[in-house]
Amino acid sequence: MLENNILNVLLTIKRIFPKLQSITLAMKAPLKVEITIGETSEKLHPISFDMENYSVVCYFGEKITEKDTLVVKNVAMYLLKFIKAVFQSMRVEAESIKVRRAVELAGALASNLRIDRLLKQIQEGICELLEAEAASILIYNEKKNILEFMVTTGEVSGRIEKIPVPMNSIAGTIFLNEKTMIFNDLEKDNRHFKGVDKASGFVTRNIVGSPIWLDGKKIGVIEVLNKEGGFDAEDAEVLETFAKLIGYKLSTLQGYEEMSRRLKSVILAIATAIDKRDRYTHMHSKNVTDYSLRIGRLLGLSQKELEELEISALLHDVGKIGIEDAILLKRGKLTDEEFARIKSHTIIGAEITKKVRFINRDIVSGILEHHEKLDGSGYPYGKKNGEIGLFGRIVAVADIFDALTTARPYKDPWPVDKVLCILKEDAGVKLDKKCVEALEKVITAK
Ligand SMILES: [Fe+2]
Missing domain, CATH: 3.30.450 (Beta-Lactamase)
Structure with a gap:
């Protein structure tokens, strides 16, 4: 142990x-x-x-x-x-x-959690670790020369976020002194800013706080409040260690989030360009992504997996880039040869994306396997059951639902109820049952 x-x-x-x-x-x-x-x-x-x-x-x-x-x-x-x-x-x-x-x-x-979730988790953890009642992270607003709450935990959470904290407060003192400080007797300390307690009904008895640094610049303060018997030097040391780690992580996370945002906008632009080749399906990739993410959330995917699923769903039809307009936009029945060409968009998409360094096997599964069926009747490989990756199974359900409920050159949109019935008939036979059930929940909850 x-x-x-x-x-x-x-x-x-x-x-x-x-x-x-x-x-x-x-x-x-x-x-x-x-x-x-x-x-x-x-x-x-x-x-x-x-x-x-x-x-x-x-x-x-x-x-x-x-x-x-x-x-x-x-x-x-x-x-x-x-x-x-x-x-x-x-x-x-x-x-x-x-x-x-x-x-x-x-x-x-x-x-690689998002900053806000990460900070919330860290804060709750620190609170528990120091056996304290609440914790907050405050960020310095240079223009207004005040500290503002960024994340709060405990009873006060949700009630104090908008209250500006002046620099002559305890948090301000920690920030200006640039060191971890313990305040175990707040009743007699006139630096204690009572505005927050007044608004929240919370009574702060003692505080340990540490400044947060980002790339050599102090950016805020983490405070932990109310420990039975007061905070000691060890608590201060634990908090200081984590305050340093938070700053260290923030500097790498900000870069990561920025990169991820830019990357997604590029991917969305590519997906929209593909959809635009066919004027009837210009929202298709976006819609499939929305449905896929909602299914993924209900299936309990982690934040990292959802981000990967988003990329996979946005790019699921990227291989259509390699299909000639004459076939892709053809009205009327396709010949067997033409249909085989259309089917190859899955393989072309996988080939294109495989070469991108951050695209992993799960992401490729959504692109390569979104037309596979559990009973082996799908394409391009006729894979069965467990051979089909989770992203492939999720995107398949989202793809069919969007294709049938929107208008196409050869058909009007079908009613949602009818489409759900069709999907349910195929659930467990051709389509993943859990994915269909999740989609039904998503749609009926609207
Ligand atoms: Fe497709």
């Missing part, structure tokens, strides 16, 4: 720092335990941190910046503290729960 926790912490640290090749945790006598994750070699650059009987050595493939070293050091020291606590404390179980929470929290930092 304890070893698992340590392994998880080591793995998480490795995930947070992609340049980290391997990490070793050594416990000296009497324990003499050594755990290593990853491969070490003489060519790597080691950085070691010691604390009493324990040491952590991080091996990097290249020299890392001073800023990264500082963050690594913080995480390593934090890890050592916990391990020490776990071994020394009589409350082994309670401490290992703490380690687990810290790991979960650090795991959230290593994920």
